[in-house]
Amino acid sequence: MAFGGASLALAALVLVSCASAVVATQYTVGDTSGWTTGTDYTTWASDKKFKVGDKLVFKYAGAAHTVDEVSASDYAACSSSKVLSSDSTGTTTVTLKTAGKHYFICGVTGHCSGGMKLVVNVAAASAAPAPAPAPTPAADTPDAPDTTPTTKTPSSASSSDATPKSPATAEVTPRAKESSTSGATGLRAAAWAGLALAGLVAMF
Numbered sequence: 001m002a003f004g005g006a007s008l009a010l011a012a013l014v015l016v017s018c019a020s021a022v023v024a025t026q027y028t029v030g031d032t033s034g035w036t037t038g039t040d041y042t043t044w045a046s047d048k049k050f051k052v053g054d055k056l057v058f059k060y061a062g063a064a065h066t067v068d069e070v071s072a073s074d075y076a077a078c079s080s081s082k083v084l085s086s087d088s089t090g091t092t093t094v095t096l097k098t099a100g101k102h103y104f105i106c107g108v109t110g111h112c113s114g115g116m117k118l119v120v121n122v123a124a125a126s127a128a129p130a131p132a133p134a135p136t137p138a139a140d141t142p143d144a145p146d147t148t149p150t151t152k153t154p155s156s157a158s159s160s161d162a163t164p165k166s167p168a169t170a171e172v173t174p175r176a177k178e179s180s181t182s183g184a185t186g187l188r189a190a191a192w193a194g195l196a197l198a199g200l201v202a203m204f
């Protein structure tokens with residue numbers, strides 16, 4: 001009983017530690033550069049997969065910069081007139097609570113237009129990655145006309161492909177040989193099996 005309880009507790013502990021390992025990652029924005037001018041945050045974010053529950057830590061000289069979470073249009077326009085949240089304490093920790101894109105800019109004049117802006121695309125925490133990509137194609141409506149030219153390209157390419165198909169048919173001949181040799185080895189194997197069987201019968 002005591003052993004059973006202990007192993008159950010251990011199993012629970014392992015489960016919890018595994019779960020917490022998956023739950024959240026903390027990112028220092030700009031790594032060692034921190035939140036400042038002269039750092040390309042698009043590049044910084046490009047190789048990271050943010051998910052709900054992750055944290056962004058902005059480190060900067062307090063009052064020298066701000067961390068303003070803004071809308072997509074205000075991000076594009078570098079406008080801090082309608083911020084969703086703002087902080088200038090020097091260390092701003094933002095928990096990414098919802099899937100989709102989150103936009104951050106520095107509200108100090110000239111900084112955002114100089115590149116002090118960050119957009120992160122946040123995926124749902126686990127089982128449901130579907131709702132996260134769903135709003136993206138809806139927002140990127142200009143993508144839709146792209147499908148028409150792309151479908152046209154393979155059709156023209158396939159007509160030119162028709163010519164090099166003849167060497168492909170030529171390949172069929174060696175393949176047929178291969179299958180006949182494999183058939184021969186199959187026959188040999190069957191012969192050996194027959195011999196072995198005969199040997200067994202002879203032993204009895």
Ligand SMILES: [Cu+2]
Binds near residue numbers: 037108
């Ligand atoms: Cu700034």
